[in-house]
Amino acid sequence: MIEWFDDLKLGMRFKSGEVTVSKEDILRFASEFDPQPFHLDEEAAKNTMLGGLAASGWHTAAISMKLATDCRPFGPHPLLGAGVDDLRWPRPVRPGDTLHLEGEVVDLVPSKTKPQGIVRIKWTAYNQNGEAVYTFNPIGIVPRRPV
Amino acid sequence: MIEWFDDLKLGMRFKSGEVTVSKEDILRFASEFDPQPFHLDEEAAKNTMLGGLAASGWHTAAISMKLATDCRPFGPHPLLGAGVDDLRWPRPVRPGDTLHLEGEVVDLVPSKTKPQGIVRIKWTAYNQNGEAVYTFNPIGIVPRRPV
Secondary structure, three states, rough: OOOOOEEEEEEEOEEEEEOOOOHHHHHHHHHHHHHOOOHHOOOHHHHHOOOOOOOOOOHHHHHHHHHHHHOOOOOOOOOOOEEEEEOOOOOOOOOOEEEEEEEEEEEEEEOOOOEEEEEEEEEEEEEOOOOOEEEEEEEEEEEEOOO | OOOOOHHOOOEEEEEEEEEEOHHHHHHHHHHHHHOHHHHHHHHOOOOOOOOOOOOOOHHHHHHHHHHHHHOOOOOOOOOOOOEEEEEOOOOOOOOOOEEEEEEEEEEEEEEOOOOOEEEEEEEEEEEOOOOOOEEEEEEEEEOOOOO
């Protein structure tokens, strides 16, 4: 069971449940935050680089955050960090796609001055065909076990 | 006027309009995408690292995408890229904060094989006190002027 930074090990893996992204979800998010034709209009989207309606990358990012919180990789401690690196979207998320998230601990750096450590988990979101649609690498901060 | 990759210059700057983030906005986004106490519950948030209710970083990211699209940094071409690097949240976004976005072109790399180029804009979101609350650096792809 993970309770503290000290319980995390390199190569440890996490896997979330699934979520299906509806066309209505895609349109609602894009209308508020990313109002561009390939996220808003099926017909107009056909003639764009995405070749059809696709979720905003920020929508996929937000859905993936929800899936990451479900994984509870830091046990009772929150997912809260200094930043996130390397957001990539290798493939569009289409209406009706079912996504899940997998993560692997790739770096663990105990702080020299504070009772905590930095945890890097490389997260990848996959669609129902097992194709990666999004990756990201947050800088997680987790307390050390009190001595 | 910016129409093509060739019209962008290093140091070129953009500035968006303003948006005010309500407590209701913060709770609605967090309920769907980032259900952690410091984004959901004013009382519980007081005893966390954020010291009070604050927007999800992904909410600030989504709001900033909207502000970036308003800037139309690539003229008629969309904001669509291969990825985003260096997301950082130096300060929490609180209920009632008014944000705007500023961007500066920091790198321009013409493709050697395609009629396009990669544009890096360093974007910073500021609150009403002029404090940076969020930075990000997307990999923008913009077509070159047809010859």
